[in-house]
Amino acid sequence: MSTAFISSFTIIFRESLEAVLIVAAIYGYLNQIGExxxxxIINYAWIASLAVGGLTFIGANYLFNLTAEHAEIVExxxxxxxxLVLFQVGVWFVSKAEANKWKQYIESKIKCAIxxxxxxxxxxxxxxxxxxxxxxxxxxxxxxxxxFDSESISMGFIAGVFVVSIISYLILKMSVTLNLxxxxxxxxxxxxxxxxxxxGYGITELQEVGIFDxxxxxxxxxxxxxxxxxxxxxxxxxxxxxxxxxxVYKAFFKRDAV
Amino acid sequence: MKKLLILTLIxxxxxxxxxxxxxxxxxxxxxxxxxxxxxKTISKAELEKSLxxxxxxxxLIKNRVARxxxxxxxxxxxxxxxxxxxxxxxxxxxxxxxLVHIVDDLTMFVEMGITE
Numbered sequence: 001m002s003t004a005f006i007s008s009f010t011i012i013f014r015e016s017l018e019a020v021l022i023v024a025a026i027y028g029y030l031n032q033i034g035e036x037x038x039x040x041i042i043n044y045a046w047i048a049s050l051a052v053g054g055l056t057f058i059g060a061n062y063l064f065n066l067t068a069e070h071a072e073i074v075e076x077x078x079x080x081x082x083x084l085v086l087f088q089v090g091v092w093f094v095s096k097a098e099a100n101k102w103k104q105y106i107e108s109k110i111k112c113a114i115x116x117x118x119x120x121x122x123x124x125x126x127x128x129x130x131x132x133x134x135x136x137x138x139x140x141x142x143x144x145x146x147x148f149d150s151e152s153i154s155m156g157f158i159a160g161v162f163v164v165s166i167i168s169y170l171i172l173k174m175s176v177t178l179n180l181x182x183x184x185x186x187x188x189x190x191x192x193x194x195x196x197x198x199x200g201y202g203i204t205e206l207q208e209v210g211i212f213d214x215x216x217x218x219x220x221x222x223x224x225x226x227x228x229x230x231x232x233x234x235x236x237x238x239x240x241x242x243x244x245x246x247x248v249y250k251a252f253f254k255r256d257a258v
Numbered sequence: 259m260k261k262l263l264i265l266t267l268i269x270x271x272x273x274x275x276x277x278x279x280x281x282x283x284x285x286x287x288x289x290x291x292x293x294x295x296x297x298k299t300i301s302k303a304e305l306e307k308s309l310x311x312x313x314x315x316x317x318l319i320k321n322r323v324a325r326x327x328x329x330x331x332x333x334x335x336x337x338x339x340x341x342x343x344x345x346x347x348x349x350x351x352x353x354x355x356x357l358v359h360i361v362d363d364l365t366m367f368v369e370m371g372i373t374e
Contacts, residue, residue: 003371011370068330069337140370143323147372208356210338216351223362230355 004148008156011144013163015137018194019046020164022086022129024171025187026122029093031172032183041119045126052127053134072205075135079202082128083195087240089125090191091247092118093184132198193225196240200226200233207232279373280364283315283328287364291357294350305348306340312360324367331360 023046030038056074144153174183207214207230215231227237290308294300313332319325335356339348 007370067333068327069334071330072334139323139327143321143327143367143372144370146321146323208338208359209334210342214352214355216355 002148002152004144004152005156005159007144007148008141008153009160009163010156011137011140012157012160015133015140016160016164017167019126019130019133020168021171021190022194023126024168025093025190026089026126027168028172028174028183028187038119038122041123042126045123046130049127049130050134053131054138057135057138069209071135072209073211075132076202076205076209076211078128078132079198079205082125082132083198083202083240085121085125085128086191086195086198087243088121090188090195090244092121093188093191094244094247095251129194192240192244196237197224197226199236199240200228203233203236204228204230279319279321280368282318283312284361284364286312286315287357287360291354294354294357297350299347300350300353302340302343302346302348305353306336309336309340321367321372324372327367328360328363331363 023042026042027039030036030042141153141157203212204226206212212232217229217231217234219227219229219234221227221229226233228234286308290305290312293304293308309332313329313336316325316329316332319328335353338356339353
């Protein structure tokens with residue numbers, strides 16, 4: 001296997017996996033509540049984000065002469081928005097994990113279709129999750145195409161897309177067969193981890209360009225989880241964790257909670 | 259033994275060539291990190307000299323995307339710690355934190371197989 005193939009495979013796999021996990025989890029959710037028509041919105045969201053992401057990249061590069069600073073700001077802001085929307089969806093999922101509430105929810109869903117506000121939230125989460133990856137992916141492929149033959153790169157790309165498609169298929173399959181409660185708990189946990197990671201990454205990008213200060217603290221750097229040793233990244237992540245604890249408490253321990 | 263020696267030589271030749279264009283930049287970054295590790299703060303003048311020296315090595319990178327990305331990273335540091343910095347010094351740990359970001363980017367490009 002050539003370096004070009006492996007690099008191409010790794011890039012598309014790594015960059016698209018997070019977005020694919022989110023899209024598949026939401027698809028699974030819509031399967032569970034029988035809202036198949038709402039899937040259209042999800043498709044519009046990821047197609048729109050690919051198109052807008054591509055256009056932003058081309059436009060910014062050729063029309064506005066995108067500097068490294070601007071690129072960091074776009075990535076930073078997009079990541080923070082994605083984090084907040086993901087968190088909202090995560091809270092929503094966790095509130096449905098409790099069996100009785102889920103039953104009530106299903107019953108209410110049979111009576112009335114998914115609300116417009118819910119649809120908008122789902123649209124936004126998919127849009128931003130995909131959009132934040134588009135920039136970097138295009139940039140990486142641009143670098144690879146300058147270095148290697150396009151045939152190996154294309155093969156790597158196709159193989160990567162194939163593997164993430166299998167993963168998303170398995171998640172969708174799981175959403176049908178898995179115990180509903182565990183499905184919601186599992187996907188909520190995943191959404192929260194991604195939300196906290198996106199928050200750390202987004203703030204780091206904005207720190208780099210000096211929008212936020214950088215106050216170093218003595219904690220380990222865990223890039224994959226978006227944990228960086230600075231006060232400015234850690235505090236919002238701790239706030240998210242606090243809000244998460246509150247929503248878990250409301251969902252599982254407070255009997256009269258909605 | 260002779261075969262082993264030849265194989266080792268070939269390996270080192272390939273390894274050296276594989277990151278030849280990144281080497282000067284890596285060296286400059288390493289030098290600045292060494293200076294920063296010895297002091298709590300660094301004067302703006304000394305930092306500017308080192309950052310410009312780092313920037314002077316980025317044109318040696320042949321891959322346009324890697325070159326642009328790494329030049330951009332250094333430009334951000336120059337803007338942040340030289341142009342926009344109203345003090346006459348900069349915190350060493352703070353600067354080093356962002357130099358690690360450049361080291362991470364370099365490693366990422368090498369891992370992607372971008373070597374020229």
